Amino acid sequence: MSAPVVVGVDGSASSLSAVELAAREARLRGRGLKVVHAFIWPMMHVPQGTSALGPSSLGPPGGGLRNIMGRMVAEAVQRARSVEPDVEVTNAVVTGEPLMVLEAQSRNAALIVVGSRGLGGFVGLLLGSTAVHLAAHSHCPVLVAREQSVPGGRILLGVDGSPAGDAAVDFAFEEASLRGSSLVALHAWTTWNAPLPAPQDDAEPYANQSGELACAEERLVSETLAGHRERYPGVTVEHRVTRGRTREALIEESRAARMLVVGARGRGGFVGLLLGSVSQAMLHHAHCPVAVVRGPTEPR
Template sequence: MTGPVVVGVDGSPSALSAVDTAAREASLRGVELRVVHAFTWPAMHVPRGGSPLGPPTGGLREMVEDMVGQAVGRASVAAPGVQVSHAVVAGEPLTVLEAQSRTAQLIVVGHRGSGGFLKVLLGSTAVHLSAHGRCPVMVVRGRPDLAGPVVVGVDGSRLGQAAIAFAFAEAALRGADLMALHAWSTWADHGEHRLGEPVDLVDLIGDVDQIRAAEELVLAEALAGHQERCPDVSVRSRLVRGRTRQALIEASGSAQLMVVGARGRGGFTGMLLGSVSQAVLHHSHCPVTVVRPGL
């Protein structure tokens, strides 16, 4: 996909980390980086200019332009060869960034903005943009292992194919290995319930090895075709018996990037962001990219 990498900034430490990451992503792709700030104060009817009692450069507009200018300078240091543009757009952050995502190939945000409460693990803009963005959304958090692999969560669903394709492309750009992780359990969690209780597939099939072999096939079929398109990417398939969210969060501790689909084969129809994706966004030890189907 053509288009710039866009990073949302609000002056928070989290946003500054996002600027560094976004600059590197733009450099990897050889595209422009666009630094965007959603200027909400005009809607609150706050005067933009300085106070009559203060310096002429003390107004809100001047503060915003200074903050954006610092972000642009930081991006230029992080990736000197990248062309950097900036925009200050009046509006609510989610609305502004969703509009920006329509022409971007990747949008990058910090895990918490300047408006978040101290105990909130993830800002509302990051969550909602991951569900509504028109391009992949990278949420910068944790301490990535830059020598580690790109990890992609695989559940075998059609909806997850976009995330797998993105993960292969990202691993190729970074020259990194790719770990394709698929978690499985003998307990059915996709709607097969008996009297309101989960069904243990061992009761139905009677052979754990047969269940494991079926899950290995799910993983292999999900990856089929992607390796041919990215032959230089070294892929390690990992089958884990356990809960998906815990397996992904644990794997993120030694990863440089986690990639997940917005929704997998579980969950409620109509949800834009599944419970596993939300858990990873809240607790991952490295940046997370959420890829919605059709992107």
């Protein structure tokens, strides 16, 4: 049986948006959808509902936590079926802390989808901690439902040229192919994040001709996309190389995108950092759903 698309739910409006997004992703991939809720209260020894010992002290009969969770999951399942009636939907309520539960689910998932904010988020916090930590630890790509995507918008790929980013390139091309969308591969550079080209004169190791650095960045994007165009001939690709800060460039371009795809860490990442600063900024500020894709050899 093929791995399902998994969506984490907690009853929040954000998680219901994630359910709709996950249902569409499951349909595009021809896979089932698994709705998962992490039920943490039993670990805290809280009464869960009616039983042979009587009703819960937390509410009227039939209103205990277990019953509330059941109704919440049922609502999520119904929402998924209303969006994509042909997708097979299953569900599970798993006892455990949300990050641990979803990380375990990611081991056997094709994609895991979560909302940007959950019921446990603090007022003013832009992104729930579960989404950030899951993006850093998941064993499959993580898709975070942020603002509604632009109908007919393009897939936006953040290109940094790092080996770890190859998995994100593969994912972006696949998404564009599945959706029949065009793909914009955006690379932003500054003199601070671009590696210097090899000097032409050993006597002047830091001297390069005017424009040489920009040309090197153009080559980096072309080399990163090489081979993918041949594997996905139906995907129209536009690559953009701009001088400026990566975060600001991607956030602005995300306004017209239906999905933004980034790697978990870029070539400027510090050793041992599980989630790069650009990826975190996109999770907090992008104007469309954000997919974070880890490289196969990256630490978790």
